[in-house]
Each structure stands twice: as structure tokens, then as C-alpha cells.
Amino acid sequence: GAGVSQSPSNKVTEKGKDVELRCDPISGHTALYWYRQSLGQGLEFLIYFQGNSAPDKSGLPSDRFSAERTGGSVSTLTIQRTQQEDSAVYLCASSFGTVNGDTQYFGPGTRLTVL
Amino acid sequence: AQTVTQSQPEMSVQEAETVTLSCTYDTSENNYYLFWYKQPPSRQMILVIRQEAYKQQNATENRFSVNFQKAAKSFSLKISDSQLGDTAMYFCAFRPPYGNNRLAFGKGNQVVVIP
Numbered sequence: 001g002a003g004v005s006q007s008p009s010n011k012v013t014e015k016g017k018d019v020e021l022r023c024d025p026i027s028g029h030t031a032l033y034w035y036r037q038s039l040g041q042g043l044e045f046l047i048y049f050q051g052n053s054a055p056d057k058s059g060l061p062s063d064r065f066s067a068e069r070t071g072g073s074v075s076t077l078t079i080q081r082t083q084q085e086d087s088a089v090y091l092c093a094s095s096f097g098t099v100n101g102d103t104q105y106f107g108p109g110t111r112l113t114v115l
Numbered sequence: 116a117q118t119v120t121q122s123q124p125e126m127s128v129q130e131a132e133t134v135t136l137s138c139t140y141d142t143s144e145n146n147y148y149l150f151w152y153k154q155p156p157s158r159q160m161i162l163v164i165r166q167e168a169y170k171q172q173n174a175t176e177n178r179f180s181v182n183f184q185k186a187a188k189s190f191s192l193k194i195s196d197s198q199l200g201d202t203a204m205y206f207c208a209f210r211p212p213y214g215n216n217r218l219a220f221g222k223g224n225q226v227v228v229i230p
Binding site for chain 2 (some may be wrong): 031033035042043045048056059089091093095097102103104105106107108109111
């Protein structure tokens with residue numbers, strides 16, 4: 001079936017604006033992850049959704065970052081009042097969410113550039 | 116938090132030759148999961164191979180194989196018969212056996228296959 005999809009592919013915004021990034025996980029995957037990939041920091045975990053449980057937000061870098069997952073499927077990552085240091089590639093991944101080390105499958109990412 | 120270290124930032128290899136990428140990690144856990152992901156210029160993170168720590172046998176996937184040394188906390192990737200399409204960033208990742216299944220990534224190795 002289809003893989004993880006993300007939109008937009010690229011986003012250029014001005015400092016101070018809000019942005020929304022979208023992720024469509026693989027059908028049937030109950031777990032969804034957001035990661036950030038930046039030049040200086042490598043790949044960082046941001047947030048994790050598993051089914052109907054409360055999300056693990058422990059990786060979000062500030063309260064300007066938030067994420068939702070509607071109906072257990074599509075997720076939106078929102079960055080408010082963007083700053084230049086938010087420029088990065090934002091990667092979404094999904095998995096079956098089983099206990100025994102299930103594999104995460106990644107989308108192509110959204111490259112965010114904050115001017 | 117687990118630390119994953121990849122110490123060879125860029126490597127070049129002739130087509131059809133073999134290249135080995137090193138990865139070490141730090142954990143006090145006994146059961147965990149290790150992964151190698153490939154990220155070509157398209158930005159898509161693609162799973163190359165995975166290893167369960169409780170398995171002594173090294174994982175193999177076609178031209179890709181690992182040398183898993185649990186006591187040394189080492190997890191190297193060998194690419195045999197390198198092909199031009201293997202040109203990519205390669206990331207080593209660790210997943211603990213509990214919690215939110217988040218992946219801890221190394222900084223990555225750039226592999227360039229030369230014709």
C-alpha cells in the first residue's frame with residue numbers, strides 16, 4: 001500500500017508566522033512520530049502518538065510547537081511564531097505500535113525555511 | 116538517554132567494492148533494537164536492516180549485513196558490491212524495549228559510491 005506521505009514538501013515562511021505541517025501515516029498504523037532533522041542537531045524526536053492514548057510530547061522544544069492527530073490517522077504539527085532556528089526538515093514516521101520493536105516507516109519530510 | 120555514535124562522517128567507495136560503517140551506542144538495557152536507515156538526496160528515510168539484541172545471529176538483507184557485538188555495544192553495517200544507488204546518508208538508530216518506542220539516531224555517515 002501507500003507509504004507515509006507529508007505535505008507540503010517545502011515551506012518557506014517569514015519569521016513570526018505560524019505554519020502547519022501534515023502527515024498521513026500508513027493505513028493501519030496506530031503509532032505516529034514526528035522528528036526534526038537539522039544541520040546542527042541531527043535527528044531529534046519531537047512527539048509520539050499511540051492510538052487513543054495521550055501523546056508523548058516530551059521532545060517538543062518549546063510551547064510554540066504543538067501537534068494533533070485526528071481520528072487516529074492524519075497528524076498536523078503546528079509551529080507558532082516561527083523563528084529562524086526552526087528551519088529544518090520535519091520527518092513523520094508511523095508503525096504498527098506493537099511492543100516488540102516494530103519498524104518505523106518514514107515519510108519524505110517537509111523542509112521548513114524561516115526567513 | 117541513549118547515545119548513538121557514528122564517527123566516520125564521509126566515506127567514498129568504488130562501485131562493486133565493500134564499505135563498512137561503524138556505530139556504537141550506550142545503554143544499560145539487555146533487550147533493545149538497532150536499525151540502519153538510509154537517506155538518499157530525495158530525503159526519504161529508508162530502512163536498510165534491523166537487529167534484535169536478543170538474537171545472536173547477525174542480520175542480513177541482500178548486500179547489507181551487520182556485525183553486532185553486544186558486549187562491545189557495536190553495530191557496524193557492511194555494504195557489499197556497492198552500487199551507485201547506495202550513495203546516501205546512513206543513520207544508525209537505537210530503540211529501547213520500553214516506553215514510547217522513540218528512536219535515538221547517530222549523526223550519520225555520508226557514503227559516496229564512485230563509478
